Amino acid sequence: xxxxxxxxxxxxxxxxxxxxxxxxxxxxxxxxxxxxxxxxxxxxxxxxxxxxxxxxxxxxxxxxxxxxxxx
Numbered sequence: 001x002x003x004x005x006x007x008x009x010x011x012x013x014x015x016x017x018x019x020x021x022x023x024x025x026x027x028x029x030x031x032x033x034x035x036x037x038x039x040x041x042x043x044x045x046x047x048x049x050x051x052x053x054x055x056x057x058x059x060x061x062x063x064x065x066x067x068x069x070x071x
Contacts, residue, residue: 021028
């Protein structure tokens with residue numbers, strides 16, 4: 001079930017969203033939902049990465065390249 005959320009955004013962000021909405025021929029609300037989903041995924045990833053990082057560093061995995069070399 002969808003719920004409504006009212007937010008206030010600066011006019012410059014609204015203008016950018018409106019321009020993107022027209023450019024991509026997508027409703028503004030779809031763009032905002034998509035942006036929020038991506039934001040939440042990135043936040044979750046960063047949190048998990050922060051928890052795993054000490055263990056990876058202990059194994060000598062300091063960069064993404066180190067991880068791929070270990071596979």
